Amino acid sequence: xxxxxxxxxxxxxxxxxxxxxxxxxxxxxxxxxxxxxxxxxxxxxxxxxxxxxxxxxxxxxxxxxxxxxxxxxxxxxxxxxxxxxxxxxxxxxxxxxxxxxxxxxxxxxxxxxxxxxxxxxxxxxxxxxxxxxxxxxxxxxxxxxxxxxxxxxxxxxxxxxxxxxxxxxxxxxxxxxxxxxxxxxxxxxxxxxxxxxxxxxxxxxxxxxxxxxxxxxxxxxxxxxxxxxxxxxxxxxxxxxxxxxxxxxxxxxxxxxxxxxxxxxxxxxxxxxxxxxxxxxxxxxxxxxxxxxxxxxxxxxxxxxxxxxxxxxxxxxxxxxxxxxxxxxxxxxxxxxxxxxxxxxxxxxxxxxxxxxxxxxxxxxxxxxxxxxxxxxxxxxxxxxxxxxxx
Ligand code: PMP
Numbered sequence: 001x002x003x004x005x006x007x008x009x010x011x012x013x014x015x016x017x018x019x020x021x022x023x024x025x026x027x028x029x030x031x032x033x034x035x036x037x038x039x040x041x042x043x044x045x046x047x048x049x050x051x052x053x054x055x056x057x058x059x060x061x062x063x064x065x066x067x068x069x070x071x072x073x074x075x076x077x078x079x080x081x082x083x084x085x086x087x088x089x090x091x092x093x094x095x096x097x098x099x100x101x102x103x104x105x106x107x108x109x110x111x112x113x114x115x116x117x118x119x120x121x122x123x124x125x126x127x128x129x130x131x132x133x134x135x136x137x138x139x140x141x142x143x144x145x146x147x148x149x150x151x152x153x154x155x156x157x158x159x160x161x162x163x164x165x166x167x168x169x170x171x172x173x174x175x176x177x178x179x180x181x182x183x184x185x186x187x188x189x190x191x192x193x194x195x196x197x198x199x200x201x202x203x204x205x206x207x208x209x210x211x212x213x214x215x216x217x218x219x220x221x222x223x224x225x226x227x228x229x230x231x232x233x234x235x236x237x238x239x240x241x242x243x244x245x246x247x248x249x250x251x252x253x254x255x256x257x258x259x260x261x262x263x264x265x266x267x268x269x270x271x272x273x274x275x276x277x278x279x280x281x282x283x284x285x286x287x288x289x290x291x292x293x294x295x296x297x298x299x300x301x302x303x304x305x306x307x308x309x310x311x312x313x314x315x316x317x318x319x320x321x322x323x324x325x326x327x328x329x330x331x332x333x334x335x336x337x338x339x340x341x342x343x344x345x346x347x348x349x350x351x352x353x354x355x356x357x358x359x360x361x362x363x364x365x366x367x368x369x370x371x372x373x374x375x376x377x378x379x380x381x382x383x384x385x386x387x388x389x390x391x
Contacts, residue, residue: 005321010369012276012322014205014299014358015154015182020250021207021359027253028209031246038243039234048245055252062255063199063216064190071215071238072248076181077103078228079200079215082238083177084111084148086226087198088118093145093174095120095138097130098341100150104179105337108148118145124341128158128291132165139172146175151183151199155338155354156291157300159183166195175221181205181213185258186297186358187266197221203247207359208254212247258359265359270298272357272366277301279370284377290339290352299357304344308380310353316376320369322355 005011005019020028036048056067063070073079080103088094088111096108098121112119120138123131130149147169149160162178169176177198180189184199185206191199198221202213215238217223231240258265280287280303290302305313310324324336335349344352355369 008319008368010320010365010372012320012355012357012361012365012369014361015157015354015356016323017204017210018207018358019360020204020209021254021257023257024203024208024250024254028246028250031249036245038245039232048243051249052243052245055248055255058252058256058259059214062185062189062259064192065216066219069191069216069219071217071235072243072251073213073215073239074211074244075204075213076101076179076200076202077213078239079202079213080104080148080177080179081107082215082226082228083198083200083217084108084146085228086223087146087148087175087177088112089145089224090115090118093118093120093138093142095122095135095145095147095174097122097124097149099124099128099130099153099155099338100148101154101179101181104148104150122149124338126343128153128156128338128342129295130160132161132168135165135168139168139174143172144174145172146177148177148179151178151180151189152186152297152300153291153338154182155336156302156342157182157297157356158291159187159295159297161295162194162196170195175223182297182300185255185262186269186299188262191216191218203251203254206254206258209247209250212244212251214251261359266298269357269359269361272361272363273299273301273355275363276355276357276366276370277303279366280373283370283374287377288348290342290344299361300354301356302339302352302354304348304352305377306348306351307384308351308377310351312380313353313373313376316379317372320372320376322353322369324350324353 036044038049038052056070060067084107094108122134152159175197178196179200181202184201197218199216204210227238229240234240288304335346339349
C-alpha cells in the first residue's frame with residue numbers, strides 16, 4: 001500500500017484524486033526549493049523556464065502532440081471553461097451529454113445562456129454510453145459548432161468512442177473537445193490518432209499534484225482568443241499569470257512516469273478491479289454493477305447495493321476511502337446526475353458507491369476493502385430491518 005494514506009486504509013478513490021507519484025513529489029519539492037519566475041530573463045528565471053519546457057515535452061510525450069500545443073492551467077475545470085468559451089460561437093451548436101462533469105455541463109449552460117437552443121444534450125443509455133447515432137442526426141440540420149464529450153466518465157468509468165465521434169463531427173465541420181481528465185495516464189491517449197481539437201486534463205488524477213492541469217489545442221485550430229484570465233500574456237496569451245512552476249514540473253514528472261508504466265499498470269489495475277467485483281458480487285449477490293463493462297476504464301467500478309444508502313455504508317467503513325457519486329458533488333444532497341441520466345431511480349443512485357483504483361493499489365487493499373464493504377452493507381441492512389421491524 002502506498003504509505004501516504006496510512007496502514008489499514010484502503011484508498012479506492014483515485015477518480016477523486018490519486019496519491020502523488022514519488023517521482024512527481026520529488027520533482028515538486030526540488031522545484032519549490034529553487035527560485036525563479038519562468039518569465040524572468042536572468043539565470044534563475046531561465047532555469048525555471050527550462051524546467052517548464054521539459055514538463056511540456058513530458059506531457060506532449062504522453063499525449064503524442066507537440067509541446068507548443070499545450071496550455072498549462074490550474075486543472076481540468078479551468079481547461080474545460082477555456083475550451084468551451086473559446087470554441088463555442090453563438091448561433092452554432094454546442095453538443096454534449098447530461099453525463100458530463102459539471103465543469104463541462106455548467107460551462108456549456110453558461111456560454112449558451114442567451115441562446116439555449118444552441119445547446120444539444122445527447123442521450124445516455126442505461127449502459128452509460130452516449131447515443132452517438134444521435135450525433136449524426138444533429139448535423140443533418142446544423143453544421144459547425146463544437147462537440148464536447150468526455151473520454152471516460154468519472155463516476156462509471158465508461159469510455160466514449162472518440163474515433164466514432166470524430167468521424168461524425170469532421171464531416172460537419174465542427175470542432176471536437178474532450179474532457180480526458182479520467183483517461184489520461186490510465187489508458188493510452190494519442191491526440192493525433194483520436195483526431196480531437198481540444199483536450200482537457202488534470203495532473204492529480206494521474207499522480208501529479210493538485211491545482212495544475214492543461215488544455216491541448218491542436219495547432220491550426222480556428223479558435224478565437226478568449227482567455228479566462230488576461231494580464232501578463234503568459235502561455236501565448238491563453239492564460240495570464242505567473243506559471244505554477246512547481247506544479248507544472250510535478251505534472252511533467254507524473255506524465256513521464258505514467259507513460260512509462262501505462263500498459264502494465266492498466267492490466268494490473270483492471271485485474272484488481274475485477275477481483276473486487278467478484279468478491280462483492282459473490283458475497284452480496286443482489287448488488288448491481290453500473291455501466292458498460294467491456295468499455296470502461298481499468299480502475300473503476302460503480303456498484304448499487306439495493307436498499308442500502310451509500311452514505312450509511314461509507315460511514316460504517318471509515319477504513320475504506322470510496323465515494324458516493326462524484327466527489328465534486330459531495331456535500332450536495334442531490335443524487336448523481338450521471339446515474340439518473342442512465343435511468344437509475346433516485347433511490348438506486350443514492351445506494352451506489354464508486355470504487356476507483358490506480359497505480360499504487362495493492363491486493364491487500366482489495367481484500368481488506370471487500371471484507372469491509374460486505375460487513376458494512378450487512379450491518380446497515382440489519383439496522384434498517386430492525387428499525388422497520390415490530391417495536
Ligand atoms: N472533469 C472530470 C471528468 C473530472 O473527473 C474532474 C475532477 N473530478 C474534473 C473535470 C475537474 O478537475 P479539477 O477539479 O482538477 O479541475
